[in-house]
Amino acid sequence: MKVTKTTLLASAVAAVAGGAMAEEMTIVSWGGAYSKSQLKAYHEPYSEKTGVTILNDDSSAEAVAKLRAMNEAGNITWDVVDVVAADAIRLCDEGLAMEIDPEVHLAAAPDGTSAADDFGDMLVSECYIPTIVYSTTFGYRTDLVGDTPPTSVCAVFDTDAYPGKRALEKRPINNMEWALICDGVPKDQVYDVLETSEGQDQALAKLATIKDDVIWWSSGSDTPQLLADGEIVMGSTYNGRLFSLIEEQNQPVGMLWDAQVFDLDGFIIPAGLSEERQQRALDYIFFASDTQRLADQAKWISYGPARSSSAPLVSQHAELGIDMAPHMPTDPENAKNTFLYNFEFWADYRDDIDAKFQAWLAQ
Template identity: 35%
Template sequence: MKVFYSSFALALVVAGTTSANAADAITVTSWGGALQKNQSSAFMEPFSKVSGVKVSQDEWSGELAKLRAMTESGSVVWDVIDVDPQTAEQACSQGLLDKLDYGKITPPSTLVKGAVLDCAVGISSYATILAYNPEKLKAKPTSITDIFDTQKFPGKRTFHKSPVDTLEVALLADGVPADEVYSTLETPEGVDRAFKKLDTIKKDIVWWEAGAQPSQLLKSGEAVIGLAWNGRVSDANKSEKAGLGVVWDGQIQGFDMWAIPKGSKNKELAYKFIKFTTDPKNNAELSKYVDYGPTVVEAVKNVSPDTLGDLPTAPQNMKNYLVQDAEFWGVYGPDLNARFSTWVSQ
């Protein structure tokens, strides 16, 4: 899909990016694959074109050990990194990231709920949603909690092999109100309650570890219903004509976030890049390539109406949703990951 750079040039004034010297350069590191390719088309290439700043790219898998080695040695070669909220909180608490100066980016009030952290700012929103194969079910699911209803929706169900989202959905399905999910999970009784709920369908679960897997499992019929990332399901429906159904009710929103590693050699240029990507016009560009929603509230009006209905942050898809609590997972994540791994292996 073609990028119209003229719109970025116009937005440049708003974003505050200025002409750069030929030697100006930054390195932006993301997760690789299709996501990074789309980010490059939407953000890195346009920023470089209109600012004159050379943008090199690298990939990582969120491994904090690598980031820690850079910061402790004083050899930080990354300037902006893509982090998920949980990684952002853990890295921030360990002193591996700079605390952001939102005065150099955008006022926090311009961003959607959950996109503002001390050390990271949300650049796009994705969601864990309920997906299903309508050819394998007699009834149509209406809520993310329907994944636990094996009577009405018999068959294998697929879950991400991670406690993140899995435990939240278990409590939602057990009747915990959305605004009490994380306070419940902070207690030993709440954690026990979540695992007890998961026990009821454990024998019916097919686990997935890579984002493309749930769509493949549902399309093949190996599972009939499951939790998946909305962009992956949408891509399967568009590129493979998978015909999968999506339920937005009860979606759990997560974010891709920009952060600046402690010790970045090009901090001011990093801020210029982040500011550019949080301009309302520029922030909406990623939605042209993948069904991830903008995090800037005003950016929604710049998204094509044909695309808007497939985004997590579309108003009609946010009537009942839960935002991942990054602070919670930053604190409790290590213990819950250990318990989850033990539970899965038993």
């Protein structure tokens, strides 16, 4: 049965109004330091408040493919899924995520500002509840880069100055953009070039210059572990993972903010849940996406909250006692030379470029 956006929304509104809720739910996320921040800020206080049992699944990297397969099989086993914005747009467009009305399903700010106004431009999809602004950037071993630590993202392509293995994510996103930037394409023209077959070939050709020196990662925990073990000289990962590595684990690692790629992460609720599971999921996101909860997450990891009202509440790390603001990707000192990720581009081109990228990897 095809579920329309209208029927999904009507069902969701009815769920909020009242009814039984499931006593157990599966929440899908990314694992590691990020999942710990959600556990502390969202899961534990929600379970304490409601008594619900939360099962954690670290499959977010495969969320689109797995939700497609679940929908095809008519067996949705996930209740709330944490995904990046481009994947949320794809899932919404394909009818695999339910529509969210911020005026009904999300809490207003403490001063009464509506959720829609509080999230503002962060609401990039009708099915998406953004929670954090993060960036993908590079970490490097301070003891392996000699007397001249890298200051440019293009250092990843300079194997003469910085010999050794690099770690890059095993997908085209970000890698293709960095490759074009480091091949001379102006930032404001990157996506115009990348939408052409010639531009995609140009990016892959640049990546080919270091292909033999790359360890390809799939999990957000891979690069931090490779850096900690000294197996790579530098590698891409999420800024919060690097914060954990540097500040919590005291590893000899530096952060390279140049051309960091801003992105959003947040929740979707899969379409096709039973009424009891859907209502539980809606109740959870109402709680987990409120002003205080998003500010609380920033006490555990260096990601900026997606709500405007949460930002003034961000202060110090919950355990380390250090000021978190200088560690945020949005801090003015860190955001001097960012690259703005194009959600719509990757929602439209992801499947085609993925196929091309994976074929190139296999060569």
